[in-house]
Amino acid sequence: xxxxxxxxxxxxxxxxxxxxxxxxxxxxxxxxFAAIGDGFRRLGADPEVxxxxxxxxxxxxxxxLDLHYAASQFGPAGDAGxxxxxxxxxxxxxxxxxxxxxxxxxxxxxxxxxxxxxAGVDLASACDLRVASADAFxxxxxxxxxxxxxxxxxxxxxxxxxHGILRELAYTGRRMEAEEAARLGLVNVLAAxxxxxxxxxxxxxxxxxxxxxxxxxxxxxxxxxxxGRPVEEGLRHVALWNAGTLVSTDLEEAMRARLxxxxxxxxxxxx
Numbered sequence: 223x224x225x226x227x228x229x230x231x232x233x234x235x236x237x238x239x240x241x242x243x244x245x246x247x248x249x250x251x252x253x254x255f256a257a258i259g260d261g262f263r264r265l266g267a268d269p270e271v272x273x274x275x276x277x278x279x280x281x282x283x284x285x286x287l288d289l290h291y292a293a294s295q296f297g298p299a300g301d302a303g304x305x306x307x308x309x310x311x312x313x314x315x316x317x318x319x320x321x322x323x324x325x326x327x328x329x330x331x332x333x334x335x336x337x338x339x340x341a342g343v344d345l346a347s348a349c350d351l352r353v354a355s356a357d358a359f360x361x362x363x364x365x366x367x368x369x370x371x372x373x374x375x376x377x378x379x380x381x382x383x384x385h386g387i388l389r390e391l392a393y394t395g396r397r398m399e400a401e402e403a404a405r406l407g408l409v410n411v412l413a414a415x416x417x418x419x420x421x422x423x424x425x426x427x428x429x430x431x432x433x434x435x436x437x438x439x440x441x442x443x444x445x446x447x448x449x450g451r452p453v454e455e456g457l458r459h460v461a462l463w464n465a466g467t468l469v470s471t472d473l474e475e476a477m478r479a480r481l482x483x484x485x486x487x488x489x490x491x492x493x
Contacts, residue, residue, distance in 0.1 A: 235431035244280025259319030266326030286340025333423035335416035344373035
């Protein structure tokens, strides 16, 4: 399933995950959700992986939810209550696939080109960093098919762009072009085209992969934990992390490398 919907290549500590349904604009069906969830859980636990690059094949990063798949989930049902319970479980399963991206212990860099539509915005919002091509655009398109976005956009994007802009996007379904996304901070850097975005994303991922994997994992954990919590609670959390991890060999290696004016070499995390 992973090979049919996503392609994965690991080199030099960076796992490149490509949405591989380019002939269908990377529209997300059940198999793709399963592949994303399973793939990111596996890569997030892989000791050889220190950063993940996510991109899409074909014309668009992703057109979002496969509407044929979506329609199959809302067919006639017998008991309305039981159907609602089953639908709730299914939505939670879909959410968990994208939460696996956010919960991967290593950072995830998205290289976005063309359309990033509907569920694509949910997916991009779950990534740590985003680079984009000049032709990229973002669209919270669920409202146009009478759905409330429910896979993370409304919860995560509010920490990335101004709240009023998010409400406008969610209520109107308008396109946010790459330049606006960069100006608002949703996109870290722009490239000329898809290949340029992937090249920039790869460079960024390799830079992260060269750092102490323990320090990077701690930073991601603390940032995710602190979101929506009081500052004091976040401070206590990161203090506990450092109290337990500052005895690592990474700290000694970083100090020796700096004093010796050489590149530090860090070992992998445990699997």
